Amino acid sequence: MxxxxxxxxxxxxxxxxxxxxxxxxxxxxxxxxxxxxxxxxxxxxxxxxxxxxxxxxxxxxxxxxxxxxxxxxxxxxxxxxxxxxxxxxxxxxxxxxxxxxxxxxxxxxxxxxxxxxxxxxxxxxxxxxxxxxxxMTVPTGPLVWRRSGSLGHIVAVFGAKGGIGKTTIAVNLAVSLRQETGRDVALVDADLSLGDVGLFLDLTPIHTILDIVEVLEREPDAELDGEFVKGIMERYDPLGLRVLLGPVRPEHAELVTSEHFGRILEVLPRLFDYIVVDCPAVYDERVLSILDRTDQILLIVAPEVGPLKNARHFLDLSETLGYPRECIQIVLNRADSQVSITADDVQRWLAYPVSHRIVSGGPAVAEAV
The missing domain is CATH 3.40.50.2300 (Response regulator)
Incomplete structure (x- = not known):
């Protein structure tokens, strides 16, 4: 019975x-x-x-x-x-x-x-x-943070608010990892509606994540081929950095599900030593499917009340979800801003240490883009 x-x-x-x-x-x-x-x-x-x-x-x-x-x-x-x-x-x-x-x-x-x-x-x-x-690819029980031997390292870059330099940091991190280590590095634009990774790198999208989604929808039971995924990713020369771009049209973002991201992030660590994911500043199932598979989260904050309030909410949520404290690093962007909020204030507000401080690039950043 x-x-x-x-x-x-x-x-x-x-x-x-x-x-x-x-x-x-x-x-x-x-x-x-x-x-x-x-x-x-x-x-x-x-x-x-x-x-x-x-x-x-x-x-x-x-x-x-x-x-x-x-x-x-x-x-x-x-x-x-x-x-x-x-x-x-x-x-x-x-x-x-x-x-x-x-x-x-x-x-x-x-x-x-x-x-x-x-x-x-x-x-x-x-x-x-x-x-x-x-x-046996999607986690079913409590979150277990991966520390795999030969698989690539996934770094999620999450902004406490839009417009505080999240994408700038994600792009520069991926480029620096490629330059400094010589390893295979992938950059994933997971901000599907408003992502600017392609703009930052001056890439004209020939293929996007939707090409992978189309295959997953057509053959849901088939194993996702790693070489096919790599071929979909744009190549940023002369570094050889591989970039997975989001949809060209913002309304197509809804075609990408958390399951799609899960399948993709199961493949990328077999192909690359480092995977940097530029996440949107929202909490939805797609973002959680990324964070659940991440080895490290860089939480980008700025010395402003709004971003700090949102960052505090994210840290509370991460504790509820069981994300290990040691896997989250606070990055204080525009740390030299002439405002009343100091780095020490940020640490007291968040009850979390600031791991990295980045001074403002100002006009130089805008000119580079």
């Missing part, structure tokens, strides 16, 4: 929680195996129970639904999260989905719709489990 779908309920209101449990009790293929009033109470259940689905209600008190979804999906990636909400506006749904929710059910609750959504999400989860067990 097939085991029922294990469901955990997260809802602050007892009457609302009981109503949901009652609706599901009439389906023999679904079993409510635990209930919690807040996320902190749910996490032990995720570890102790064989949960397949978590149903979160918008009646949660004192918690933001997207944040709760995010924490659950990062702690238990095998679990599908479904959100019940009285607010069915596109923006509400978008925020929940970006956080990792797999399904959305609007109030007033319809028993049949809720059960159907649970079944649909569970079916997708089973398909993904089978695929992961077959390929």
């Amino acid at each position: 097939t085991a029922p779908i294990g469901v955990l309920l997260l809802d602050s209101l007892p009457e609302s929680r009981q109503l949901t449990a009652t609706m599901l009790s009439f389906d023999p293929d679904i079993a409510v195996i635990g209930q919690a009033t807040q996320s902190a109470d749910l996490f032990p259940l995720l570890e102790a129970e064989q949960a397949d689905i978590v149903v979160i209600s918008d009646t949660m008190q004192g918690e933001e639904i997207p944040k709760a979804v995010w924490q659950i999906t990062r702690r238990a990636r095998h679990v599908g999260v479904i959100v019940i909400s009285a607010h069915a506006e596109p923006e509400v749904m978008r925020r929940a989905m970006l956080a990792g929710a797999r399904g959305f059910v609007a109030r007033p609750l319809d028993s049949r719709q809720l059960r159907t959504t649970i079944r649909d999400v569970y079916a997708r989860i089973i398909e993904e489990r089978v695929e992961r067990s077959r390929q």
Whole structure:
């Protein structure tokens, strides 16, 4: 006999929680195996129970639904999260989905719709489990930071805010690694909508990441050929630096998924000694799929209140996601800016040491671009 779908309920209101449990009790293929009033109470259940689905209600008190979804999906990636909400506006749904929710059910609750959504999400989860067990390429458990012997080293460059020199640093890092070490170096423009790596290097895109995506969509079960990937990457002469450019049109960014990035980042370390990834200043599944496979994160900050506030949020999030503290380095750009915020202030604000300080290049940087 097939085991029922294990469901955990997260809802602050007892009457609302009981109503949901009652609706599901009439389906023999679904079993409510635990209930919690807040996320902190749910996490032990995720570890102790064989949960397949978590149903979160918008009646949660004192918690933001997207944040709760995010924490659950990062702690238990095998679990599908479904959100019940009285607010069915596109923006509400978008925020929940970006956080990792797999399904959305609007109030007033319809028993049949809720059960159907649970079944649909569970079916997708089973398909993904089978695929992961077959390929053994995508991490399924808690994050384990890779320290591979012969594989290349992945460095993600993440900006606490747009316009603070993230791409300038990523490009110069890749160029310097190539020049100083003579090793094979790849530069990946993961800022798919607003990326400027090609502009910085004066590269005219002949091929982009979309060429790889097309192959992955056409042959999802085939192994991604390393030489094909290398051939898609533009060559920056005379250094021989290889660059994977983003889509030419910003609206095509949505064609690239976190799974696509995962497949690509499984191949690149076999081809290159260093892979520098220029990440967008957003938190979405694509960025997380990069950070989860990264050996080192360079967090770019500037001596300004906005970037520092965002950087503090990123560091809090990285701790929640289990990223090792020693794998994150703070890079203070424009460290010589004539402002009231000093490097010591930055360290106190972030409760993190500043590993590198870069003075402002000013007009020279603009002229070089």
